[in-house]
Amino acid sequence: MLNYNCFIWSNDNVFVNFVDHGAPGLVGMPNNKILKARDLMAAILNMHKENKFSQLNFSIAQDCCIDQHLVVYATTAANPKESSYACYYDSHLETYLGDLYSVNWMENSDVANLNAETLHKQFELVKAKTNLSHVQEYGYMSIGKEPVANFLGSKAKDSIVEYPTVPFDAVSVDDVDLFILNQKIDKASEDKKPELSAQLHHTLLVLVYYISSWHLYIDYYAFAS
Known part of the structure; x- marks a missing residue:
């Protein structure tokens, strides 16, 4: 059972940004x-019945069904049926700093007039920019008519955000x-490359096993749900 006790009240609009992965029937x-979608x-239904929130805006990095009656x-x-895409590779940290979908809605929120832009308008803008996967919307669609500020809050009108021009370096999360290992191999000295190449081979084998197991999980939990 999920523990959903937190300091929110019946008249609060709640925004949840869940940054991980999901699939049909699970998160x-x-x-x-694994958290089953049911x-x-x-948990969300119980929160709603107990007046834990007024409205909920849920941003999630992968597909997960939402009851349209909530x-x-x-x-x-x-x-x-598809993966999301990581982006903004940082060579110093040797990792990806975001994913296309999340980066696009965050950067839009930085520059848009959140009191005027609606959730659905933001969805359409993010959908157009997230061109390597198919962004989806679910649930109580009338909430999409509300301004983003109702969930993220307002900001100073004179705030100006300028982003440097850097490549997305987008890659499937799979x-x-x-x-990352290929990037390390490219930068490594000759004496380190054999060890990293062995890691790459091992990671590839694990990835093949992981993808096969993940599809079995999806089939099982979709059936069990």
């Missing part, structure tokens, strides 16, 4: 555990570990 957690929906509006990075 992947950072500790490699358990997530049960006062919940959700957007996802991809449809149920291939992130492989691309």
Whole structure:
């Protein structure tokens, strides 16, 4: 059972940004555990019944079904049949700093008039920019007519954000570990390359096993749900 006790009240609009992975019938957690979609929906339903929130805006990096009868509006990075894409590779940290979908809505929120732009308008703008996967929206669609500021808050009118021109370096989340290792191999000295190449080979084998197992999980939990 999810612990959803927190300091929110019946008249609060709540925004949740869940940054990890999902699939039909389940949500992947950072500790490699799986949260079934039905358990997530049960927790949200209980919160709604107990007046824990007024409206909920849910941003999630992968597909997850949302009951359209709940006062919940959700957007996802991809449809149920595809991966989302990581972006902004940092060579110093040797990792990707974001994903296309999340980066696009965050950068839009930085520059847009949040009191005028609606959630659905932001969805359409993010959908157009996230061109490597198919961004989806679910749930209580009338919430999409509300301004983004109702969930993210307002900002100073004179705030100006300018982003440097840098490549997205977008890569499927399934291939992130492989691309990071390839970057390390390119930078490594000759004596380090054999060890890193062995890691790359091992990671590739693990990835093949992971993808096969993940599809089995999807089939099992979709059936069990």
